[in-house]
Amino acid sequence: MPVDFTGLQCPIPISDYPNVLMAHGGGGRLTQQLIERMFLPAFENPALESLNDGAILSLDGVRVAFSTDSFVISPLFFPGGDIGSLAVHGTVNDLAMCGARPTSLSAGFILEEGLPMEDLWRIVQSMQQAVAATGATLVTGDTKVVDRGKGDGIFINTTGIGVIPDSVNVSPKRAQPGDVIIVNGAIAVHGIAIMSVREGLEFETQLKSDSASLHDLVARVLDVGGEQVHVLRDPTRGGVASATNEIASKAGIGILLHETQIPIWEEVRGACEILGFDPLYVANEGKCLAIVAREAADEVLTAMREHPLGEEAAIIGEVVADHPGRVFLRSRIGGRRVVDMLSGEQLPRIC
């Protein structure tokens, strides 16, 4: 039965945004507006409103995380990975950020007519290898083909299910003053690796995306930190700035980041300067933020550093009672500046 639109009005003022813009997919302010004004009111329910990286469900008493992500990255192949491995890492990480052990994945392919068969096959092999490394299985799939010029080679949706152990209790709302913020390594690598291919930048050594599945690192963190691990979040689109802003806003706490403590590789910093990017806003895929009670910080940091994907882990900030809902950065020279949500779109199609 068709929807009766009498008396209904589009919740995003057509006069402001008559059409969808690239920034609506950028992970910043316009994405947030789209979600908060259009999607949440339409589908309102507690799981959706938690705005976790995935939903947390109870299926006949079993606590399950369920997360979906579509991947539209350009180019399809990049140093350190391709759309196939990225599509696995992205969804596995969203499950891991819910504290779940990934068990099952689905793959939905939208292929553009004319995609070289060999490219598809390489992408599938790469997905397979990434899936095998997680211990999960890819159990169901779907393939659609669209006419030439109506897609862009291949888009992949991966959706995943994971079981959450009873001992785990992570949620953005659990961030509280006194907690510390730990990252498992240098930020902005994935975004800059992609942008440098697109812009033809050359480095002394090739910069590779750090895209990886973090399920195992997260399992170690939860093993040592238990319930003292309050929040897990992977700073993908919109980077560390957007991820911390979302947490600050949801938990009603303030966040203070320490610029000198945030690990950034020199070549990434240089590329950011050339490209005019702030590394705090650059997308990651292989990095996670753990917000943990101060008394568990050392143990969690050590556990991360002992893991191959966490050797450069560092404490980069803290949760404060001041300025609730906002993120500040204590800069290299000692000043403090606001770190806001991304308002435009600096890195289109990075995941």
Place this chain on the structure above:
Amino acid sequence: MPVDFTGLQCPIPISDYPNVLMAHGGGGRLTQQLIERMFLPAFENPALESLNDGAILSLDGVRVAFSTDSFVISPLFFPGGDIGSLAVHGTVNDLAMCGARPTSLSAGFILEEGLPMEDLWRIVQSMQQAVAATGATLVTGDTKVVDRGKGDGIFINTTGIGVIPDSVNVSPKRAQPGDVIIVNGAIAVHGIAIMSVREGLEFETQLKSDSASLHDLVARVLDVGGEQVHVLRDPTRGGVASATNEIASKAGIGILLHETQIPIWEEVRGACEILGFDPLYVANEGKCLAIVAREAADEVLTAMREHPLGEEAAIIGEVVADHPGRVFLRSRIGGRRVVDMLSGEQLPRIC
């Protein structure tokens, strides 16, 4: 770590199919080849190999169906529905065909820059109404935007989870000689409704897609048929012909369809003649095939006919021991002809 391709070769001969064709997404022979030669060997596991409409998983002892589908239909709005309602019906039906009660859905949107915001909103409203009608909830989502000219307005992936009651035991492999094949109503309506918009055909009354969620009808069928309901399948892409071929091949049985018993509306038959389509190959979305033990056939048929979505239900064929793996049609004039898998692509982007 990148895949080492030394010694590996694309399993689909590049000399035959150097590029992806529209027919690779048509649900017929080339789709099957892509699945069997490329996807199954890569991701091999029992859930995937069952080739159900969804995977059946055990999560800490709870039997769960998990299914994914991407929707790329053109046009986005059509008589009787739009891509939003279709995306819900499609995945809900895939879960229902596993015998599951749908509980949770995810939505992944790929928007093309420039999509009118009002169109997006109408689609979201329509999804919401379709979700509400199922009793499931949409619990998680994702939105990406691609550049103008790299998409086609909107593509939607929906993935769903449903719980399978203990009493249910459906699988293509359970089809056995003596079973009868029941359909819940007239076939080929969805495909012809879409094609008539694209081709500008006019009917005396507007032909509307029959797209609908079948979870409730299926629940009734399972209530009365129990374990005597052997197979459930919705004949979407590739139509009744492809669905029955898949079952025949998987169960190693023969299928005989009776042309005179297959319900087809006159205007649909007429449109098929004008467009040169065989209605057996036209996509449905609101129809399901139930293969049931003969002794349960009357009860299942009655249950379907008492349901608003099954008033025209009919027994259209039977499972036979002859010609295992193949489907025959006893025609109106009494002859028999082979009903083969679709080998090309007759109806692109119908779902």
